[in-house]
Amino acid sequence: MxxxxxxxxxxxxxxxxxxxxxxxxxxxxxxxxxxxxxxxxxxxxxxxxxxxxxxxxxxxxxxxxxxxxxxxxxxxxxxxxxxxxxxxxxxxxxxxxxxxxxDSGDALDLELQQETELAADYALALMRLLLYSGMTVPEIMEEYAIDEPTVVRLLARLDRLKLIELLPGNRVRIRGTRHVEWRPGGPIRRTIENDIRKNFVAMDFANTEEFFGYESVRLTKSSIRQLEGHMRNLVRQVRTLHRIDQGAKSEEKQWYTLFVAQRETNWGFPVNQGQRLIPRARGGPAYPSLPATLPHGDLDPDR
The missing domain is CATH 1.10.260 (434 Repressor (Amino-terminal Domain))
Incomplete structure (x- = not known):
């Protein structure tokens, strides 16, 4: 016992x-x-x-x-x-x-296919952008007065591309990260570049009353890496503001595009016949580009 x-x-x-x-x-x-x-x-x-x-x-x-x-x-x-x-x-x-x-088995295999189809269809790409920005299907239909058959067709294509999961009642679940890093040289990057050239750069920056910053400076590679880090942090802060404003009423919000970029600029010194001397310390073409450029100029005042 x-x-x-x-x-x-x-x-x-x-x-x-x-x-x-x-x-x-x-x-x-x-x-x-x-x-x-x-x-x-x-x-x-x-x-x-x-x-x-x-x-x-x-x-x-x-x-x-x-x-x-x-x-x-x-x-x-x-x-x-x-x-x-x-x-x-x-x-x-x-x-x-x-x-x-x-971590999904075929996510990377579909990446190029996803980009190619999005780049080829503006309506499909815009629908993805709106959904990934946090808008619901009813909000999109109301905002743009789109008929339901058109919306369902686009949602079905996004579902086949595994960018969303289409649920009953035209509800959607976002698949993967909302902030995509498009591949360099890929179809979406080329589409974005064309849009920047056609619409963004063509804006009247000279007469704008909103903030406009333009600085041309000489930086070391270490400082350039820090600058790129600041640029990425700025983009992250904009995303944070977007999340904060998710709860605001639609009529209180307006779409804005932030364009953050930097490039190497070997300022060319003008000489005769429209030619330009490039800085002795740097190879490569002068900026802005002209038909003829003389190498080995000296723009360094310390030399």
Missing amino acids: NDEDTAGPVSESRSAPGEAHARGADLEARRHRQSRLLKTVLKQQIRIRGMRYKDIADQLGVSVMTVKRYLNSERVPVETLEDIGACLGLGLLELAEIAKAD
């Missing part, structure tokens, strides 16, 4: 450590998988931005070998991955969103 009374509790107490160990192992496996996904995303984003591990190392104040170890070691603190993401202008939540999108 006494043996039976004690057998149950002893058996239960022995099984509890085993269950706790299993739960701990499962948690550790999930953390390891999440860390692996984040490191994969970081490597992809470094390539997409045309950066090198040395660029990351310089910003973190560590060696290139240390950065490689961070991105390839089994156990890396999430804070370290967050620091690397900050060098790319990406927060931990944005990295997680990208990782979630890339």
